[in-house]
Amino acid sequence: MTAPIFAVHCRPRGAETRPLPDGGLTTHILYAPTVPVERMSATRVLLPGGRILPPQRHRTAESALVMLSGYAAVLSGPTMAAALPAIGDLIYIPVGVPYAVVNLSRNAAVLLLAITTDPDFDVGTVAADEHSNTVADRAVALRAEHLERITQRRASNPRRRR
Incomplete structure (x- = not known):
């Protein structure tokens, strides 16, 4: 594949949106051969409320997840340790890590x-x-903890009266 000599502008198209297990959607936005990439690809993942992106691993690729919106836990490793990324945070996943x-x-x-x-x-x-x-x-426990955090935050920050 010959490398382009200019930036490539790629808009995702509806045909590139596919369903995920348990009702999520993925839209591939950067991948070969649509864009002449050699070492990377990217997709937007929409995970509806109450859903889980099932456990997986990438045999030969490193991955990174960037939180754009919502509240999620990323479970990883042999014990499925939890990370709770905030919006804008990045989670790095090494090759082979579930x-x-x-x-x-x-x-x-x-x-x-x-x-x-x-x-x-x-x-x-x-x-x-x-x-x-x-x-x-872990999802059951993490959701209960999340609900408790949200409830406490709302209870400790009452709205001001006008």
Whole structure:
């Protein structure tokens, strides 16, 4: 593939949006051969309220998740340790590390930007089903903790009377 000598402007098209397991949507926005990338790809991931992006791993690619909106937990590693990224935070996932994304809200969607060093995006992605039960159990506890945090925040910040 010959490298372009100028920047490439790529707008995602509806045909590039695909359903994910459990009702999410992914829109590929940077991938070969649509864009002449050699070492990376990117997709927007929309995860509806109450949903989980099932455990997976990338056999040959590094990945990064950037939180764009919503409340999520990223569970990763052999014990599915939880990270709670804020909007704008980046979660780096090394090659071969299993991970899952849990939408902590029952109603609001989570929007992520997923970037990987696989130019075809998901060629080396495999399910990590051995972590499914752990993720499901952790999701229940994490959602309860999230609800408690939101409730406390609202209770400690009453609206001012006018």
